[in-house]
Amino acid sequence: MIYSACFDIGGTYIKYGVVTGEGEILLAGKMETPLDHAQTSIPEMIDEKIQFFKQHYLIGNIGISSCGLVDHQEGKVIFSSNIKGYSGLKLAEVLHKKTGLSVSVENDVRSACLGEMWLGAASGKQEVVLLTLGTGIGGAVVINGKLMRGSANLAGELGHMSIMHNGESCPCGGAGCLERYASTSALVRFYKGLSGQELSGKEMMDLVHKNDLLALEAYDLFLEHLVTGLVNIAHLYNPEIIIIGGGITEQGEVFLKDILEKYDKKVMQVYKQSTKLVLAQLHNDAALCGAYVAANQLIK
Template identity: 50%
Template sequence: MMVENIVCFDIGGTFIKFGLINRDGHLVYKDKVPTPKSNIQKLLPELLAEKIKKLQNDFLIAGIGISSCGLVNHETGEILFSNNIPDYSGMKLGEILFNLFKLPVSVENDVKSACIGEMWKGAIQGKKDVVFLTLGTGIGSTIIIDGKIVSGSRYLAGELGHTVIINNGRSCGCGRRGCFERYASTSALVSDFIDEKNKNSEVIKKISGEEILALVEEGDSIATAVYKNFINYISIGLSNIVHLLNPEAIIIGGGIAEQGDRFIQDINSEIKKETMPIYHQETLVFPSILGNDAGLYGACYLTLKKLNYLHV
């Protein structure tokens, strides 16, 4: 008897990661391809269909799971809006794939999918009230209450990166000033570090967040000062979330969160200074452990639920 599998895609602005996960949650195959740069409405569904058909030659496929950048209506499988992929907004991706393969299809936002993946097979198994953030160019985020994604009235809920932590602060692409992501994203850390180096007549044009954390470990004074402010900004934003939602756990993903224990330990320590004592718990913030695969696992889980293969 062949094992049933879910073919899963994680659609980003640069790459489309895809893989095969069986109904027990084991990743049996994965790969990635560049995201088409033009004619998205035609080329993207064709690319997904090609990969599905190829996998069907060797595996029993029971469903299709999609984790995608952008705002997503998970009930209809429509991409409501995407600023990462030109002309992607409005694509009825779930409907297109269902019509082609007559298999159950789930479509969900990538950060929400990653959070679900971590709850199923990652850092926060067994927890029901969770906040998940990815630190990168901005801050992606999602909220889980009682095991369910908080979507809001129009699938727009959970944009924690656009809560304000500094009154009349830095301008943000959303049109507001002082947004959390303008101070606590990896790109904010990099920008602040470069600015401080330039003030000291050291011209640096490019550096990664991971490289800055390495300089902190080496004792670089400017890196250490910028990092300390960065941890403080993160903790201010997270303390607001703690007081509002009282989550069991906060998960932080993104490359910078995978650079060892110090980063997460420093945030846990700083949050205790920013929150009322009654909210303190031994460990609140955890790093993502599924990394770049979290979205695939989440896409699989949501499709398995659609198939009634999971009862949690």
């Protein structure tokens, strides 16, 4: 069995663990993402952790899931707005030099999608889309069992599909992007616009469940936009499933039911049977499991 040293590099934390062929995560933990000198400090921190892993297990390779735009073939971070000075880092090359091990680097949403295909909501599926709802919206598209990468590794940025030509401006430079209307931060913003109060996503959903009228109005608006995005995705790719991930999915089946009520009315009838909506299953472990999948090429 191959043990892989896996890391999930985010804007706040770097999560890690030794992942086994059964998807077990051993010696799991997290360390704070360094604020400075990312190009040297991140590889050093990862290398140190690998030396520690090696004292306990025979490590076969390294799997990295990373925020930002990633060139998987080159093992390079193309661009990241979350970590200062991180863009351009040839992470695979640097880590290979330090450890002598082969290194795979994959984008975090794509990694999460691979994780869900291996052990979670998309197990056994070949046509899959993952949409993660958080501060923004991330996307990954799998066609015929393979991640769709595009001509320059930029495919699948579903959060930046425009659903309103003259809509709100987005940090990407565009306007009316889905993530301006259907992310958790959009839900919080809608409620603030109605009530003047700024709540967390969790507090907001608590109010929804208490039938607070303004919270319900904001939630309904958020759902309408989310479903617009989901219907577009269904019509574009006709996947077997669209997995919805992100913290808000911890609301569970009630959340899915609210989405389905609107989705079933808006999607073209012929898509209803073939494209199902499901919630993510692996939550926090998805990206680490996906990093293992990419490192061992279980799903390409």
